[in-house]
Amino acid sequence: MKLEQRVVIDKEELRRLVFKAKKLSKLTWKEFSKKLGICGSTLRESYLYDNRTIPYSVFLKLCKWCGYSPDLSFKLIKEIREANWSKKYAGSIGGKKREKRFKNRIKTPRKTQKLAELAGIIMGDGSVYPPNYTLQISFNREADIFYCEYVFSLIKNLFGIIPKKYDRPKEGVILLRVNSKELYNFLVQQKIIDKDGKKGIPAWIFKNDKFVSSFIRGLVDTDGSMFFSSKWCVLSFSSSRKVLRELFKKILKDYNIPVCVSGNKVNLTSFWKIKKYLKFIGTSNLKNVIKFLEYLKTKRKILTSELKELSKKYRGISLPYFFKEGL
Numbered sequence: 001m002k003l004e005q006r007v008v009i010d011k012e013e014l015r016r017l018v019f020k021a022k023k024l025s026k027l028t029w030k031e032f033s034k035k036l037g038i039c040g041s042t043l044r045e046s047y048l049y050d051n052r053t054i055p056y057s058v059f060l061k062l063c064k065w066c067g068y069s070p071d072l073s074f075k076l077i078k079e080i081r082e083a084n085w086s087k088k089y090a091g092s093i094g095g096k097k098r099e100k101r102f103k104n105r106i107k108t109p110r111k112t113q114k115l116a117e118l119a120g121i122i123m124g125d126g127s128v129y130p131p132n133y134t135l136q137i138s139f140n141r142e143a144d145i146f147y148c149e150y151v152f153s154l155i156k157n158l159f160g161i162i163p164k165k166y167d168r169p170k171e172g173v174i175l176l177r178v179n180s181k182e183l184y185n186f187l188v189q190q191k192i193i194d195k196d197g198k199k200g201i202p203a204w205i206f207k208n209d210k211f212v213s214s215f216i217r218g219l220v221d222t223d224g225s226m227f228f229s230s231k232w233c234v235l236s237f238s239s240s241r242k243v244l245r246e247l248f249k250k251i252l253k254d255y256n257i258p259v260c261v262s263g264n265k266v267n268l269t270s271f272w273k274i275k276k277y278l279k280f281i282g283t284s285n286l287k288n289v290i291k292f293l294e295y296l297k298t299k300r301k302i303l304t305s306e307l308k309e310l311s312k313k314y315r316g317i318s319l320p321y322f323f324k325e326g327l
Contacts (some may be wrong), residue, residue, distance in 0.1 A: 006053035008079040014054070017076070021065035036061055056080070060171075079132050106182045107160040111190075111204055116211040117284065117320075118154055119192045119202060120218025123244070128197040133184040134177060137222075141167065141174045143304050146286040146311055147221065148174050150319055159183060201247070213281050216251050217320060219244065221285040226274065228295035228302070235268040235277060255280045271295075278323035289321045290314055 009017075022032050033039060036058050063073040109115050122128070127136045139148040148165070155163050155178065166175040187193045191202035205211045224237040237248050248266050252259055257276050260267045268274055274292070283289060290310050291302045302310065 005056040005080055007056050007059040007077055008053050009059075009076045010078065013076055017062050017066060021062045024065050024067075074127060074129060074136065077129070077132070080134075105161075106180060106186065108186065109158045111211070113210050113214040114154060114158055115190070116205055116208075116214040117218040118151075118158060119190075119205065120215040120220075121151060121154075121222050122187075122192060122218075123199050123201070123215075124219045124222025126199065126222075128184070128187070128193050128199065130184070130195070130197040132179060133181045134179050135183060135187070136175055136177045139174045139176070141169065141172055143287050143307060144285065145174065145308075146315075147284070148176060150284050150286070152176055159186075201243070212251060216248060217281050217284060220248070220281070221283055221288070226288045226291050228271075228291055230299060230301070233269070233271040233274060233295070235274045236265050237267075238265045240264055251281075252277070275323050278321070279325075280322075282320040282322040284320040286311060286314060286317070286319065289317060289319075292323075 022029070025032055025035070027035065038058060059077075060073070063076075068076075121137060122135070125138050127138070128134070129136070137151060139145070139151075152163055152165065155161070155176070161178060161180060161183065163176040163178045166177060168175060184193075188195055190204070191200060193199055201215070205215050220235075220237050223239055224235065227234045227236070237245070239245050239248075245261075245264065245266050249259055249261070252266075252268070255276060257268065257273050260269050268277060278292065283292075287307055290307060290313075293314070294300065294302050294310065
């Protein structure tokens with residue numbers, strides 16, 4: 001039998017999660033257990049009354065029935081244990097072994113454009129969970145697989161640690177995850193997050209124009225999109241946070257790039273505007289580079305299904321990419 005990761009959540013939260021999922025599923029307990037892929041006694045005795053770990057796949061099914069978003073689901077997790085945790089950590093005393101897991105010593109980077117870009121990436125698609133000192137960044141597993149590689153290398157080069165990569169085909173995502181108390185404390189110290197894990201824009205970003213541009217690049221590479229076709233050329237940045245939309249508008253205004261605003265979206269709606277954006281801000285997302293350069297050459301829309309094959313043509317390109325006239 002294939003082992004899988006185990007999830008630790010609060011006992012009462014687990015009971016609430018199980019009862020809510022059961023109610024919404026409208027199944028009998030026997031049917032409900034079968035759908036979860038576990039026996040009824042395990043559900044009743046272990047998940048409802050004991051404080052045991054549960055398989056990650058079972059946790060995801062329960063959250064899906066309850067209609068929880070991936071972000072909300074992960075906030076319930078106190079700890080994620082590897083598939084072989086019981087052997088690896090058997091005989092540990094108190095919380096010493098657990099504490100050791102999160103030490104993961106890092107090298108401390110200076111304030112640079114790379115760190116500013118990572119701050120933007122975290123603000124965009126990053127999640128931070130204080131209970132287990134976890135930094136997690138999610139990517140679309142079809143369109144952003146190459147961007148995932150870029151961010152992987154960015155974290156490795158900045159901090160000297162190797163993120164763990166988790167492929168979630170059913171959810172359509174790839175996750176990069178780092179469990180490190182030192183990294184968590186560094187992010188707090190740099191005001192990229194606060195002590196409760198809430199994301200923010202550090203004041204030092206605004207002391208250097210290149211830092212601001214790098215932060216915007218990371219933010220848009222995660223929370224933005226580019227679309228090119230024979231009729232439309234659009235770069236769209238979407239955020240529910242007004243402060244981020246206003247910052248994006250201000251930076252583009254500084255570069256004399258007009259924008260269109262629609263609800264929570266700030267759009268660049270002409271090819272020349274996107275060229276100008278890429279000239280000054282750039283992109284580290286290979287997907288955007290491919291779409292842009294192929295449109296520049298052929299004036300055609302690139303489908304997600306074409307990206308993998310086209311990537312062979314562009315894998316040697318230097319990232320971040322900046323547009324230069326005549327090249």
